[in-house]
Amino acid sequence: MLESTPEFLRCVRCGSKLELDAFKIKKEIEEGILECKKCKLVFPIIEKIPILWDDFSNYLSNRKILSGKIYQLGITEKMKSFLKSSLSKIVFVNDRTSLEERWSKIYQNSRHSKFYSLIKNNLESLPKSNLVLEHGCSIGIVTSFLADSNKMVFGIDKSFTALRFAKEINKNNLDYIVADSLSPIFAKLQFNLVIALNILELVEPLELLKHVSKQISSGYFVISDPYDFDRGANSVRKPLDESQLRTNLEKFGFKISTKTKNPSHIPWNLKLNPRTTLNYKVDLIIGKK
Ligand SMILES: C[S@@+](CC[C@H](N)C(=O)[O-])C[C@H]1O[C@@H](n2cnc3c(N)ncnc32)[C@H](O)[C@@H]1O
Numbered sequence: 001m002l003e004s005t006p007e008f009l010r011c012v013r014c015g016s017k018l019e020l021d022a023f024k025i026k027k028e029i030e031e032g033i034l035e036c037k038k039c040k041l042v043f044p045i046i047e048k049i050p051i052l053w054d055d056f057s058n059y060l061s062n063r064k065i066l067s068g069k070i071y072q073l074g075i076t077e078k079m080k081s082f083l084k085s086s087l088s089k090i091v092f093v094n095d096r097t098s099l100e101e102r103w104s105k106i107y108q109n110s111r112h113s114k115f116y117s118l119i120k121n122n123l124e125s126l127p128k129s130n131l132v133l134e135h136g137c138s139i140g141i142v143t144s145f146l147a148d149s150n151k152m153v154f155g156i157d158k159s160f161t162a163l164r165f166a167k168e169i170n171k172n173n174l175d176y177i178v179a180d181s182l183s184p185i186f187a188k189l190q191f192n193l194v195i196a197l198n199i200l201e202l203v204e205p206l207e208l209l210k211h212v213s214k215q216i217s218s219g220y221f222v223i224s225d226p227y228d229f230d231r232g233a234n235s236v237r238k239p240l241d242e243s244q245l246r247t248n249l250e251k252f253g254f255k256i257s258t259k260t261k262n263p264s265h266i267p268w269n270l271k272l273n274p275r276t277t278l279n280y281k282v283d284l285i286i287g288k289k
């Protein structure tokens with residue numbers, strides 16, 4: 001985590017500033033704790049990645065294999081003892097580790113999909129921004145690109161595994177946070193550009209639009225999706241189709257760019273394994289406030 005990042009972050013529960021106790025600093029904060037003195041909540045920073053989850057033990061309870069790995073990753077005695085105490089409270093449920101590892105690898109193998117170059121071209125045509133946020137950034141393909149032309153860029157994702165890959169590229173204006181997109185980790189901070197690519201099946205769409213609309217008072221929202229909502233019990237409660245997404249963006253105050261007024265079908269090819277590719281057709285919308 002960059003030394004400047006705590007200035008931007010707030011407690012997920014009460015929105016207060018967080019105090020940093022850095023255990024190990026090299027070029028960045030490698031290990032430490034962010035604490036909300038008001039709620040007595042603590043958020044660990046492990047392998048340079050802050051985990052802003054309301055309840056850290058709860059975060060790990062879905063990630064048994066990752067819990068063991070995280071314990072191994074701890075370097076300082078202080079972190080080891082924090083991890084020991086968090087691990088002792090966990091009741092493990094289903095394990096998302098392999099799923100998150102598998103998808104991180106799929107995104108790595110698919111980073112040359114035409115989808116990403118087309119998105120990058122579209123992002124390049126927007127004005128340069130002071131503050132940029134990507135929701136559900138995964139391994140940071142687009143986040144890292146955005147850092148080359150904007151002042152400060154953050155990526156958030158709930159997968160620690162994906163962000164470990166993202167963190168392999170270090171830039172002094174780029175940082176990543178493990179968090180739920182809908183949690184208020186930036187409180188009332190305003191961004192000039194927010195992007196959310198292909199996450200509507202995973203983050204409740206209307207809640208995401210409402211949340212992002214509060215993060216932008218003047219700026220751009222770039223959103224794409226293949227509308228692959230057919231996931232049974234795992235599906236979001238209220239899916240939106242291409243027309244409902246546009247209507248709702250307008251309701252939240254975004255004006256849709258002329259070139260994205262009509263739905264598009266951009267190929268997004270995900271290489272699942274050497275013999276299988278998942279071929280999505282993605283719709284892209286650029287909204288402006
Ligand atoms: C389908 S992938 C898309 C990744 C990337 N945006 C892209 O288009 O290449 C969805 C990503 O959203 C993340 N995600 C899912 N639910 C989330 C949530 N509630 N908050 C933050 N990230 C979430 C997943 O971990 C995953 O990395």
Ligand SMILES: [Zn+2]
Nearest residue numbers: 011014036039
């Ligand atoms: Zn708090």
